[in-house]
Amino acid sequence: KQIFSDGWVSGLVLANGVFVGNGAHGLIRSTDDGEQWECVLKDEGGFYRTSVIDGGFAAVRLAGIWRTSADNFPQRTFTSKDSGKTWKRLDKATIPIQAIRQLEQAEHFLFCSQKAGIFRSSDEGKSWNLIKSFKGIAEPMRLELSVSGNKIFVVKVFDGC
Numbered sequence: 308k309q310i311f312s313d314g315w316v317s318g319l320v321l322a323n324g325v326f327v328g329n330g331a332h333g334l335i336r337s338t339d340d341g342e343q344w345e346c347v348l349k350d351e352g353g354f355y356r357t358s359v360i361d362g363g364f365a366a367v368r369l370a371g372i373w374r375t376s377a378d379n380f381p382q383r384t385f386t387s388k389d390s391g392k393t394w395k396r397l398d399k400a401t402i403p404i405q406a407i408r409q410l411e412q413a414e415h416f417l418f419c420s421q422k423a424g425i426f427r428s429s430d431e432g433k434s435w436n437l438i439k440s441f442k443g444i445a446e447p448m449r450l451e452l453s454v455s456g457n458k459i460f461v462v463k464v465f466d467g468c
Contacts, residue, residue, distance in 0.1 A: 310341040318357040320364065325390045327364050329355040334366055336391040348385065348394050355383075360412040361431075363388040367407050367419075384410060384419075386432070397432045411452045413459045420450040425461060 314331025326337040327347075334348035334355055348355075348366065355366040368383030384407055385394040407419045410432075417428040424440040439461070441450060453460045 311335075311344055313344070318355060320357045320359050322359040322362060322364060323390060327357050327366075327387075327391045329353075329357060329366075334385075334391070334394070338390070347387075347391055350383075353383070356409055358409065358411050360386065360410065360417065361388070364391050365410040365412075365417075366394070367410050369408065384432075386410075408449050409452050411454050411459065413454045414457045418452055418454075418459055420452050420461070422449065425450065425452070425459075 311330075316328045316330050316335065319326060319328035324338065326341060328335050330344075330346065333346050333350040333353060334357070335344045336347045337344045350368070354369050356369055358365045364387045366383075366385045366387075384397045386397065387394045407421055409420045411418050415429065417432055419426050419428075419435070423442065424437055426435040427438045428435045441461075441463075447465060448463050449465075451462045451464045453462070
């Protein structure tokens with residue numbers, strides 16, 4: 308049965324009985340197996356990559372209207388520790404690079420990927436260290452992270468439509 312009809316949905320993740328996904332109008336959330344949805348981070352036209360971290364959620368904005376007069380920093384990385392009810396933007400000053408593609412967790416570390424390599428944080432994203440450089444990744448490739456227990460895997464994949 309169809310349970311959502313207000314545009315498209317992608318990047319759906321589940322943690323502790325709560326669904327969070329990327330919708331046509333921003334991040335959406337459901338606590339009743341998808342019967343009802345609410346927009347929890349309105350962003351007309353944005354596209355997010357969602358993941359589960361530390362029992363909560365992370366969302367990295369990958370596409371959309373990047374610059375407004377109020378905010379000229381294009382990176383949009385958010386975390387939620389309350390089952391997706393509220394979202395906190397990671398401090399702009401601590402983001403190692405502006406083109407984060409993904410945010411994942413393995414044990415107590417956060418990992419983010421971008422074209423230059425893989426970064427790791429041991430303090431919930433307050434500071435980052437480059438742990439693996441991937442210099443020379445040709446366009447249109449990107450790094451994709453996958454976590455299994457305490458292991459993290461990195462794959463180069465095509466980055467196009």
